[in-house]
Amino acid sequence: MACDGDPAQQTAADDDSHRNAENRGGEPEREGEELDNEVKGLDKETSVREHRFMPIDRLNIFSDAVFATITTFMVVPIKEEVQNYDVTKDLWSSLGTDWYRFLVFFISFLVVSTLWQDHVWILQRVEYVGDIGLILNVLLLLVASLIPFLVALVGDFYRFSLISQLFGGCVLALSVIQGIMIALAFRRGKMLSDQLAEGSSKKWLSVEFLLTAGLKIVLSAFSIGIAVANVPTSFVFLGLIMFTDWVCIVAVAIYRSRKDNTFTIGLRSYVCRRFVLEDVDIDRTQTFTDGVFIIVATLIILDITSDSLLPLDPNMEKEELYQSLLDKKEALLAYVSTFLTIGMIWYINYSMFYYIQRLSRLLLLFNRLTLLFISVVPVGFQLVSVFSVEKAGRNENIAVQFHCVLIFFTSVCQLLFWLAAHWKRDKHLASRPDRLHIGRIMCLLLVYPIMSLVIFCSAFGSSPFKVNIIHAVELTIPIIFLLIKLIIEVVLSRY
Numbered sequence: 001m002a003c004d005g006d007p008a009q010q011t012a013a014d015d016d017s018h019r020n021a022e023n024r025g026g027e028p029e030r031e032g033e034e035l036d037n038e039v040k041g042l043d044k045e046t047s048v049r050e051h052r053f054m055p056i057d058r059l060n061i062f063s064d065a066v067f068a069t070i071t072t073f074m075v076v077p078i079k080e081e082v083q084n085y086d087v088t089k090d091l092w093s094s095l096g097t098d099w100y101r102f103l104v105f106f107i108s109f110l111v112v113s114t115l116w117q118d119h120v121w122i123l124q125r126v127e128y129v130g131d132i133g134l135i136l137n138v139l140l141l142l143v144a145s146l147i148p149f150l151v152a153l154v155g156d157f158y159r160f161s162l163i164s165q166l167f168g169g170c171v172l173a174l175s176v177i178q179g180i181m182i183a184l185a186f187r188r189g190k191m192l193s194d195q196l197a198e199g200s201s202k203k204w205l206s207v208e209f210l211l212t213a214g215l216k217i218v219l220s221a222f223s224i225g226i227a228v229a230n231v232p233t234s235f236v237f238l239g240l241i242m243f244t245d246w247v248c249i250v251a252v253a254i255y256r257s258r259k260d261n262t263f264t265i266g267l268r269s270y271v272c273r274r275f276v277l278e279d280v281d282i283d284r285t286q287t288f289t290d291g292v293f294i295i296v297a298t299l300i301i302l303d304i305t306s307d308s309l310l311p312l313d314p315n316m317e318k319e320e321l322y323q324s325l326l327d328k329k330e331a332l333l334a335y336v337s338t339f340l341t342i343g344m345i346w347y348i349n350y351s352m353f354y355y356i357q358r359l360s361r362l363l364l365l366f367n368r369l370t371l372l373f374i375s376v377v378p379v380g381f382q383l384v385s386v387f388s389v390e391k392a393g394r395n396e397n398i399a400v401q402f403h404c405v406l407i408f409f410t411s412v413c414q415l416l417f418w419l420a421a422h423w424k425r426d427k428h429l430a431s432r433p434d435r436l437h438i439g440r441i442m443c444l445l446l447v448y449p450i451m452s453l454v455i456f457c458s459a460f461g462s463s464p465f466k467v468n469i470i471h472a473v474e475l476t477i478p479i480i481f482l483l484i485k486l487i488i489e490v491v492l493s494r495y
Contacts, residue, residue: 068291164227172220179213330388337474357430366417411448
């Protein structure tokens with residue numbers, strides 16, 4: 001499938017370059033155009049200030065931080081549940097009992113991250129926001145912040161249709177608020193970027209955004225209505241919300257290809273360009289990504305400072321305190337190794353984004369999946385800490401394998417992100433990295449999949465697999481990364 005650019009846009013660009021070539025000798029004309037542009041910019045800024053429109057940067061940062069907190073905090077009910085597992089009972093049986101909690105978390109994470117993604121799509125076309133827009137955004141975040149509470153309720157009362165209806169009502173309210181924000185932004189041209197406000201694409205973008213919001217409202221309403229008859233089916237309708245933007249892009253493209261004479265690009269090329277090449281706000285994506293990693297690390301820190309790990313008796317003697325801390329050495333070691341693992345995975349993410357200049361929907365999908373699995377790592381840490389006791393027996397092996405599965409899928413999603421970026425290298429990468437730097441990133445990306453896969457397979461042995469082994473391996477990963485860096489530097493110094 002060829003992902004070509006829009007022929008109409010290319011023709012317009014050729015005409016502009018031809019006109020520029022004709023006017024190359026006309027300095028007065030060029031100076032006049034620059035002066036007109038400056039005057040227009042000043043007029044718009046003055047108009048914006050008169051109507052109390054403010055730059056949207058702080059709103060974006062605040063929204064990304066709140067969305068990152070919401071998506072990550074949804075794992076807390078699962079983490080608290082596994083903390084109470086009986087270490088003598090089969091761990092697979094305990095996890096199987098809570099399968100519904102994991103399913104609801106995965107669906108909720110993807111739904112909330114989809115709402116954040118739509119928030120990015122809408123506001124990256126907006127330069128200024130007014131009082132009404134700010135208030136609507138706060139209401140949007142307020143409703144979204146209720147989702148972790150509803151996720152906890154669903155985990156305990158998933159058989160009750162009322163909880164499913166509340167969840168669907170929350171998503172319905174979010175979709176309605178987003179629809180109002182879209183209508184407000186496209187109705188007031190001063191809020192939009194200059195390119196969009198003056199371009200012909202404004203109409204079709206507004207149709208696409210409003211259609212997406214409307215489809216979410218319909219799916220949420222179906223979810224609420226069908227919950228009385230079948231609760232699992234209601235969550236299926238909520239899960240379909242993840243695909244609403246994709247469906248609406250295809251639907252609008254099909255309509256335009258048949259009814260819009262200005263739609264000159266082929267349907268397949270247009271859809272491919274929207275999915276693979278359309279720019280996503282890379283700054284907001286990095287802010288959201290960093291926020292998720294920060295909250296995941298914070299959850300690990302909260303675990304290590306909780307009463308379950310700290311000595312409870314403030315009157316104990318020095319020897320008793322020493323022995324109490326010694327008894328917690330596995331949990332403390334699990335904290336250090338898990339925190340390092342989270343930090344090193346973030347380091348890989350940071351290294352990849354250093355070379356990325358443009359982010360597409362495809363890359364955003366793999367990044368969201370990375371964040372999905374890294375958000376569950378606190379659960380793996382909790383399992384490894386709880387089952388690192390002598391009486392756990394084979395359950396210790398299962399806890400290690402569960403932790404390895406999370407690390408494996410997190411790192412594989414990062415690997416797919418990097419491979420997808422190289423699929424359209426000229427579109428995604430800021431510059432063409434040399435082979436050594438590409439090799440360095442690939443080596444970093446392969447360390448965790450190989451490590452987690454080897455330990456996962458080793459834990460199938462008949463004897464208990466000590467968690468100290470995985471901790472020791474995770475503690476050596478930063479050293480491996482430094483060795484890779486050193487080797488690259490030595491090779492570069494010789495050329």
